[in-house]
Amino acid sequence: MEKTLNITWLLLLFLTITSLIFSNPELQQTASILMGLAILKIIGVAFYFMELRRAHLFWKLLLIFFLLLLCAVLLLL
Secondary structure (H helix, E strand, O other): OHHHHHHHHHHHHHHHHHHHHOOOOOOOOHHHHHHHHHHHHHHHHHHHHOOHHHOOHHHHHHHHHHHHHHHHHHHHO
16 A cells, blocks of 8 residues: 555655646646646545545546546636
8 A cells, every 4th residue: 555655755856846847837838748747646645545445436427527627628728
């Protein structure tokens, strides 16, 4: 269990550093890349640190649907 949490924590740290690298405003797809990385980080935190992986399938799908909807709305603005 502790090994999985450590791997997840290191992956979240890697995604955060990757977000920093891609935060260059000169890139054309900066917002899309950062939103995608943010969704991955939210899923990592929710599933592994908030124990959502043991929750009912409804809650997992609801979280993923909400994140995709939020991402789509924010990218349209």
